[in-house]
Amino acid sequence: MPKRQLTTIGLLVYATILVTSFLHVLEAFLAYSHPVTLGPLVIPGWVSGVGVALGLDLSILYFSYLSVILPGSGAATAKQASRAAMLLVWFAVLYSMVWGHVAAGRWLEAGVGLLLSLFVPLTSLRVGQLLAEISRMPVGEPEGIAVGDAAMPRLEALRATTLPQAAEGHVPEGTLAAAQLVKVETHIHTRPEDLPLRQQEPVRQGVSEIPRLNGSEQAVLRFLQQRGxxxxxxxxxxxxxxxxxxxxxxxxxxARGLIRRRDGGWEAT
Structure with missing residues (x-):
């Protein structure tokens, strides 16, 4: 599915969540709020309630989005903020959906309300993270990259011009990126048994040997070792x-213990 359609669907899902939780948070806020008096000006309680409800719901989306795109400590801070906003919204939704039934002794209805309120932590917090991941997806495949066995003409031209020059050590500066592109494509779409023996040697990390990897696994591991x-x-x-x-x-x-998950991505061990 195209990136734009995925983003549109995600925003529609979050808009539905926003409207639902907004009404419950507003109801919980109005139960304990009172008008704000600023001298002769009296502001109704619902005005500040709208600001609180809307601000909390949008904060979940904003901070969960930042928790994916920010690096290092920024991502951890954004993740904590998104969870704090989610807990506040969930508390208000629980009050709105459960407290009236508890006060009336309708425990079955209270239990149903508790289960239905789980849409807050299960959806609102994750939608922002998924939208951030979608925004980082490439729009399409780079022009000239071969998929499977169907090579595009541009890739064949790159192979014919850059690989022989690279083998002789005379790659012009302007064609360095093209040579790297062909190298990556070759690693991805070539089976290990089809490579020359010198290319089938295991990747080395320090003085210890890593279990035998195919071309794409080597490319991912090297990339993570360089980027962290x-x-x-x-x-x-x-x-x-x-x-x-x-x-x-x-x-x-x-599974081989060479990489591990962290902050929605991967890092080398």
Whole structure:
């Protein structure tokens, strides 16, 4: 599904969540609020209630989005803020959906309200994170990259011009990026048994040998060792492969203890 359609669907889902939780938070706020008096000016309680309800709901989306796109400590801070806003909204929704039934002794209805209120932590917090991941997805496959065995003409031209020059050590500066692109594509779409013996040697990390990896696994591992940490969308863009392919490669490397999950992405161990 195209990136724009995924973003549109995500925003529609969050808009539905926003309207639902907004009404419950506003109801809970009005139960304990009172008009604000600023000299001769009296502001009704619902005015501040709208600000609180809308601000909390939008804060969940904003901070959960930042928890994915910000690096390092910024992501951790944004994640904590999104969880705090989510807990406040959930508390207000629980009060709105459950307290009236508890006061009336309708325990079955209170239990149903408790279960239905779980839409707050299960959806509102995650939608922002998913939208951030979608925003980092590449718009489409880079022009000229071969998929499977169907090579595009531009890739064949790059192979014919850059690879022989690279083998002789005479790659012009302007063609360095093209040579790297062809190298990455070759690693991804070539089976290990089809490579020359010198290319089938295991990757070395320090003085210890890493278990034998295929081309795409080596490319992901080297990228993470250089960057330290990368999101899934960055790996997709770097390698020019699909989300499913990146997931399979990362799962294999994780099973071998070479990488691990962190902050919605991956890092080398």
């Amino acid at each position: 940490h990368a999101q899934v969308a960055e790996l997709m863009q770097h390698l020019g492969v699909s989300l499913m392919q990146v997931g399979e490669v990362c799962a294999t490397l994780e």
